[in-house]
Amino acid sequence: MVDKSWGTPSPSPDFRVRSNxxxxxxxxxxxxxxxxxxxxxxxxxxxxxxxxxxxxxxxxxxxxxxxxxxxxxxxxxxxxxxxxxxxxRRRGSGRKDVVREQRDTRGYTTVVDVARMRELAKRGASVTGLAGAFGVSVEEVEAALAATD
Missing domain, CATH: 1.20.5 (Single alpha-helices involved in coiled-coils or other helix-helix interfaces)
Known part of the structure; x- marks a missing residue:
């Protein structure tokens, strides 16, 4: 309870109001x-x-x-x-990256590895898919796969 000497106003009057x-x-x-x-x-x-x-x-x-x-x-x-x-750009990892560009791979040469070609064929790669990936004709892929069988 707050003492009246502190100067804060009291919610009730200092005297009791009498009524009939x-x-x-x-x-x-x-x-x-x-x-x-x-x-x-x-x-x-x-x-x-x-x-x-x-x-x-x-x-x-x-x-x-x-x-x-x-x-x-x-x-x-x-x-x-x-x-x-x-x-x-804001990234959750805080990594500041450069723009991802498509590389010009026209000058690249693909090493045609027959063993790798056979392994991919065993895994289910199609002959046309192998020809496109290795950059050779479909006949060459068929010949490479037939040479081992």
Whole structure:
């Protein structure tokens, strides 16, 4: 309990209010006052909840607009310089990567390993698939597979 000398206002007066009301009437008054306070608190709580809901909706809209603006900016940056855009992209691993480019493999030579070709055929690779992978004709693949059988 707070001492009166501290200067804080007391919720009740310093003196007892006397009345000619009966005990039942005073009980009814206190109950009515309690109900009024409860209604006031409920109204205030409802108002706070409505305000909080409205503020959350506004914040959600603002975040979504900021996100869309950021995405548009990143898209514009990616069109201009894909390497810089890839370096700035957010990744969970923290890895900063360069743009993945398709390599020009036209000048590469594929070593035609007949044993490897046979192993892939055993695993279910088709003759046309082997011919495409090794860069040889279908007849050469069939000849290589027939040479061992």
């Amino acid at each position: 009301l009966s005990l039942e009437q005073r009980v009814a008054e206190r109950a009515a006052a309690r109900e009024a306070r409860a209604r006031d608190r409920a109204g205030e709580m409802e108002q706070r909840l409505k305000e909080r809901l409205e503020s959350r909706e506004v914040e959600t809209r603002e975040r979504e607009q900021a996100r869309e603006a950021r995405r548009a900016e990143e898209q514009k940056l990616a069109e201009g310089d894909p390497h810089a855009a890839a370096a700035q």
